[in-house]
Amino acid sequence: MATLTDDKTPRNDSLISNLTGYLDTRIDLVRLEAQEKAKSIFVSTVHGVALGLLGFLFIIFGSIYLGFVLNSALDSSSAGFGLVAALYLLLAILFFVGIDKKVFQGVADKLLNNTIYKSDKRS
Secondary structure, three states: OOOOOOOOOHHHHHHHHHHHHHHHHHHHHHHHHHHHHHHHHHHHHHHHHHHHHHHHHHHHHHHHHHHHHHHHHHOOOOHHHHHHHHHHHHHHHHHHHOOHHHHHHHHHHHHHOOHHHHOOOOO
């Protein structure tokens, strides 16, 4: 006579085996998705840093060139660099006052609008 603790049937073993296989597969899938997301974040970060560095170098050398061009045009040895410095001071004051916040907010709204729902691949 079978007791309640003797539930080892081939059907139950197969069901448990399938369930554990399913759970292992889901865990592997979550790990792979996390790995892909980490790789994507790393590549985006390196790309952004490289672009930022190149942009910074462009601004530095472009400013030096502009200073020399203005020096030549003004027939002075330092007035061009003074004008370039004044331009950067004006930009810094505008940023400090906060004129740029509305522009950046608009860009952020357009770029990040509903990104959670767009990136959900389960649906």
